[in-house]
Amino acid sequence: MSGPNLASETAIRISEIFGPTIQGEGVLIGQPTVFVRTGGCDYRCSWCDSLHAVETRFRHDWQAMGVEAIWADVEQLSGGEPLMVSLSGGNPAIQPLGPLIAHGHRRGYRFALETQGSIARDWFADLDVLVLSPKPPSSGMETDWAALADCLAAAGDGPQIVLKFIVFDEADYAYAKAAAARHPQVSVYLQPGNHTPPPPEDDDARIDMEGIMTRMHWLVDRVVEDRWFAARVLPQLHVLLWGNKRGV
Ligand SMILES: C[S@@+](CC[C@H](N)C(=O)[O-])C[C@H]1O[C@@H](n2cnc3c(N)ncnc32)[C@H](O)[C@@H]1O
Numbered sequence: 300m301s302g303p304n305l306a307s308e309t310a311i312r313i314s315e316i317f318g319p320t321i322q323g324e325g326v327l328i329g330q331p332t333v334f335v336r337t338g339g340c341d342y343r344c345s346w347c348d349s350l351h352a353v354e355t356r357f358r359h360d361w362q363a364m365g366v367e368a369i370w371a372d373v374e375q376l377s378g379g380e381p382l383m384v385s386l387s388g389g390n391p392a393i394q395p396l397g398p399l400i401a402h403g404h405r406r407g408y409r410f411a412l413e414t415q416g417s418i419a420r421d422w423f424a425d426l427d428v429l430v431l432s433p434k435p436p437s438s439g440m441e442t443d444w445a446a447l448a449d450c451l452a453a454a455g456d457g458p459q460i461v462l463k464f465i466v467f468d469e470a471d472y473a474y475a476k477a478a479a480a481r482h483p484q485v486s487v488y489l490q491p492g493n494h495t496p497p498p499p500e501d502d503d504a505r506i507d508m509e510g511i512m513t514r515m516h517w518l519v520d521r522v523v524e525d526r527w528f529a530a531r532v533l534p535q536l537h538v539l540l541w542g543n544k545r546g547v
Pocket residue numbers: 340346347348349387388389390391413414415431432463465490491492493494495496535
């Protein structure tokens with residue numbers, strides 16, 4: 300909560316803080332982590348699974364919090380045991396996260412950040428893992444390639460950097476291949492899309508498991524057919540386990 304001593308430049312808009320759970324996606328899949336999800340996004344992906352942290356109609360659920368207040372929640376959830384903190388959103392790059400990362404690092408925690416690559420920040424260099432997830436045609440968004448390159452440049456040699464592409468169809472797959480070719484030094488994760496986003500207003504967590512599995516099989520076939528052996532194909536493990544349930 301914003302208190303009297305909360306300097307406005309350090310206020311971070313928070314949608315939810317939860318965990319520990321396992322990281323369900325990409326390079327850190329299976330790793331225990333606490334999530335810090337920020338509110339607000341510069342994109343509106345057609346299939347976004349986190350609209351409660353994107354659309355301003357949910358902003359009454361967001362809180363402006365200082366580093367100390369966020370950290371109290373992270374420490375309480377982790378029992379004071381240093382672990383990986385996953386920063387997601389919304390687009391967490393909108394928020395001033397540098398001081399939070401420095402605060403956690405001093406206490407032995409590590410930080411992974413998930414962003415679409417539309418906004419570069421100097422503090423990307425302080426992360427342990429930077430997951431860049433540029434958005435394919437099915438999202439309805441346009442990629443700003445210069446901004447993506449700026450994100451990679453801002454991170455420099457600091458964090459481990461990976462590209463994670465959501466793939467729904469052949470056009471998305473072609474996009475992933477072309478985008479990966481622009482940055483051949485960065486490892487690539489391909490993730491089948493989940494086309495049943497949660498209605499944010501209720502708790503119906505059902506998903507079309509068959510549809511996701513069909514897409515996953517197709518994606519594996521596609522990568523093998525192309526002999527794209529540098530790519531890694533992974534489902535959203537948390538979605539397979541808990542469907543579209545929030546806070547897991
Ligand atoms: C909700 S986003 C938040 C972080 C950032 N805005 C981004 O998109 O990278 C976290 C991750 O979930 C992925 N994602 C969102 N909706 C999805 C869906 N319907 N199916 C599969 N992955 C999805 C995004 O592509 C991103 O990699």
